[in-house]
Amino acid sequence: MYANGICSLLSRLVPEGGEESAPLPGNLRIWPDDARALLRALPGACLDQLFLLFPDPWPKARHAKRRFVHPAALPEIARAMKPGAEWRIATDDPTYQEWVAAVLGAQALFDAPPPATRRPADWPGTRYEAKALRAGRTPLYWSLRRTAAPA
Ligand SMILES: C[S@@+](CC[C@H](N)C(=O)[O-])C[C@H]1O[C@@H](n2cnc3c(N)ncnc32)[C@H](O)[C@@H]1O
Structure with missing residues (x-):
């Protein structure tokens, strides 16, 4: 899909021509489908x-439910994360940037400091x-921490 x-x-993981025989990292797992289904299954x-x-x-309001950052999806994502685990989010899309800020402002599952306007050094x-930078857009970079789940 x-x-x-x-x-x-x-x-990027195997050299040109080594597709069939080159070793892959032993801890690599590939999920070829909707990542939301994987998150729910973890x-x-x-x-x-x-x-x-x-x-x-998904800029159209009627498609908002497909967004990963969504009030209905946050509990599913938070459930799969360890307390203190980091969730990195980057987007250059102004509609999504506003949306992320609004959704994060109304939840307590993640500590969410304001985003950076430059990619932190240890991010890929x-x-x-x-492409977004070449087009003159300004990505925002959030680094969230999963809060400790209530006992
Ligand atoms: C705009 S591209 C960005 C690709 C890459 N992360 C980058 O920054 O270059 C978004 C990618 O997310 C994938 N995608 C969108 N919804 C997804 C979902 N529900 N599960 C898994 N992948 C998804 C799309 O197929 C596409 O490859």
Whole structure:
């Protein structure tokens, strides 16, 4: 379903021509479907880190329920994360930026300091980010922490 992204990932992990035989990292797992289904299937409190880099913004209000950052999705995402785990979110889309700020402002599952306007040094750059910067857009970079779940 998300074949292009998976091909692009694999092309970075194996050298040209080694697609069939080159070893892959032993801890690599690839999920070729909707990542929201995977998040729901994971055991609780299993993730140390989660990256949501330049997600499709679904700018139309009637498509908002497809967004990863959504009041209905946050509890599912928080459930899979360890207390203190980090969730990194980046987007260059102004509608999504406003949306993320609003959704994060109305929840208590994550500590959410204001976003950075430059990519922090230890974040990976992405192809889509490079495209956004070339087009003159300003991405925002959030680093959230899962708050401790109530006892
Ligand atoms: C704008 S691209 C950004 C790609 C990459 N993260 C980057 O920054 O270059 C968004 C990607 O998210 C994938 N995607 C969108 N919704 C998804 C979902 N529910 N589950 C998994 N992948 C999804 C799309 O197929 C696409 O490859």
